[in-house]
Amino acid sequence: MRARLIYNPTSGKETLKKNLAEILMVIEKAGYETSAYATTPEDFSAKHEATRAAMAGFDLIIAAGGDGTINEVINGIAPLENRPKLAIIPGGTTNDFARALHIPRDNVVKAAEVILKNQTIKSDIGKAGNTYFMNIAAGGYLTELTYEVPSHLKSVFGYLAYLAKGAEMLPRVKPINMKLTYDDGVFDGKASMFFLGLTNSIGGFEQISPDARLDDGKFSLIIIKTANVIEIMHLITLMINGGKHVNDSRVIYTKTSSLYAETINDDFRMMINLDGEYGGDAPMQFTNYKQHIEMFANLDDIPESAVSKEEEEFIKQVEKLTNEDLDGDGKIA
Template structure:
């Protein structure tokens, strides 16, 4: 079996770069013939290498870097009919996906050792037009924060860089007029921010989607309506206080298999995919259920956070419910 480590040498204050030899040693211990690829400044460097390695028959691809590097690797293998297993070694600022999978976030070698536990989880992958995302798709002026934090600030200050930039941007946050279609309804109106996530972790907060289930085939959709600075600060405080924000009248919170995003005027709505620019609305977001098998520390993930129902079982259940409802309507 062959494993390919794809690593960003600048991530995590170069901690990943210093750990490459040790990570490869862990992969050898796990029974793989291991090799490494160092990403370059060229566009889609990690994405292109991930696709090449997958098509060359590698059984495991290990993505080491920030959320942007991980997103590129996912985009490299998600479109393929035959996909390798994937493991992640976080080296970014917020490392949301690592939080959800309970991967150590401050020690690249410890993150690699999760592979030795031989525990994997089939994870949902989101699709936005021709692009894919592994954790979050969002829009609104507040989501544009991630574009404005210089990479050198993120490397030096870490999550503090987002807090500093966020405080600077608060006076500039203005709602956008959007049309959002989801499974249970439609919202037309002013939106400060919308987030659609596949895990419970967003920007370092683990209560943004408090009832999120890994592998359930659904996006946890959070729509923040027209809010001023004071109201936004209250919502953030509620999110930090046990996820109580979802009950606020300024919030729409639901689960959906599909989300259509359209502007209601000429205003540009940029779509944020895992912290990176992913195109402009109009756009349709869907979920590829249990699409990529990821290494995770299953012992540390609560059972209630993992959906164990297979897509076939879910389809059968929905068919049964629809049949019952049809009989009721005939009565």
């Protein structure tokens, strides 16, 4: 078997670059003939290399870097019919997807060693327009804070940089006339923002989508109807205290396999955030690709509620067919 390590040499104060030899040894120990590719400043460097490696028949691609690098690798392999397995070595600041897969985020070698456990999950992937995302899509005023936090502050202060900028922007939050069409209905009115999550970890917070599953083919859709600063602060408090915001009357919380987001006023611009980066403007169609990419994960630490149990339920149903339910030919009587 062959593996291709795609890593960002500048990510995480160059920790990946400094530990490259040891990381390669771990992947070789897992049974893969391994080679490495360092991303370059060229646009979509990681994406192009992921596509090339997948089409060359590599069995495993390891995306090593921040959420941006991982997002690029996913965009490189998601459109393909034959997709290799994917492993993740986090090296950025937020590392939301690695957090959801319970991959170590403070030691790149320990993260690589997850591959040795040979535990995988077929994870859902989202698509927005022509771009794939692995964690979150969002629209609304408050989501724009991601664009306004300077890169050097993200690297140095991580979550604190986002929190500080979020507090600064709260007074500027305004409602947007938006129309959101999802599986079970339509929201047509004013809202300050919407989130469309694939995991339970968004910006380092693990209670925004408390019952999110990684492989059920459903997004967690959250619509924040209020734009009042005090009310938003209250909702944040409810979220931190056990995800209680999902039951609040100022919030719509539901599951959906697709979403069409548009603004009522054609003159108003609503930028869409995809995995922390600008991904285009509404209107935009979002689709969940169920169990689209097989990924290495630390399943021993992932809560059972975060992973579907479809196969186990099927086995249970089969076991219910007793001998009395079958005729002599083994067919259902």
